[in-house]
Amino acid sequence: MSEEFKIEIVNPEKSFLSKEDVTEVVVPAFEGEMGILKDHISIISFLKPGIIKIFSKSGDENYYVEDGILEFKNNNLSVLTSSIFNIKDIDKNKISELLVQAEEHSKNNEITDQNKYLVDQKIEILKTLN
């Protein structure tokens, strides 16, 4: 029996990525990283800033996301996100730019605890990329 399932990443503008030979996906879910294998129970969750790791027969890929929603059903994983970059393509300048933005945002005292948490996460991830 094959151990593969399907992943589809869509952003508002287009279908970003679609793959049928995925063996494992690790996503930065809101309450911690979550690995998804074939025949995972149906789940809906949302993402915090982090890295989506996709392991497939045709090679591994890593993507940086800032937010999004995740739905897994009948061995179909859909990720809806408005900001996603392939780690290979993203350049250093862009990362530093995002980092500066995030740091400014975190200094703002008016943001809620939840937002603060998300921004801190973002800063951490961006630092590791940089």
Next chain:
Amino acid sequence: MATLDDLKKRIASVKSTQKITKAMKMVAAAKLRRAQENAEKGRPYSEKMNNIILNLSSVISDKENAPKLLSGTGEEKVHLCIVLTSDRGLCGGFNTNIIKKAKAYFQKISDDGKTLKIITVGSKGYDQLKRAYEDNIIEKVSFKDSKNINYFDAEKIGSMIIENFEKEEFDVCTIFYNKFKNVITQIPQEQQIIPLKTSEADENSSEDNYEFEPDEDEILSNLLPKNISTQIFKAMLENSASEQGSRMSAMDNATRNAGEMVDKLTIEYNRSRQAAITKELIEIISGAESL
């Protein structure tokens, strides 16, 4: 009767107008293809988003405490209308149709004694509404500078709406835009986005047993603001395809009308030229006869 020279000038001017409308038609056709592609590409996102929300709202435990974006504020006093129009003219009835639809709705609201607030997106909508509804317009937005429709713009409007909603500035929010059916037909739409209408939940969606992490309420309250931006983005995409389609058929008509006019003017020109020749001949002949 117009002299030959005048006629010649008019023919030339109609012809050059025809050239312009023809070029505009070509441009609109090329842009339409791109806009249509974009609208199709954007569809999966909004459809999936809708599905997840439907699934979530069907399982949500207590409806009483559901997020206000879903259940509403419990009142219907203040209506916010987002009117999406184009930034450029010369696109047939495109803007007029949206405005007409919106005005009918505005009338209904003021007849019911409710308060009306308007946000216009696109400068043409503002131009047409400012005369009658100047006091109701709380904001006007225009994305003239953005070359393409992008999600970032939609998000700006989305967060503006949510900000106003959290300040309890309005109870119900409706957006107006043109849905693209085909090049000739665009249907003006009114769509209520706050509170969200979930009546169209299909039966089979409730069968799935999802696990939620974190719980349903939290996901839902996170998702609903995103959904607002998504709906607006979808409307913007549909609108831009409609605008180009509408412009294309309008310019096609204009080109055809100009062609007819040139034909008519040419006949008139030839006739008066003929008349002038005949008159000259008569003069010569009668002059020769009198000798």
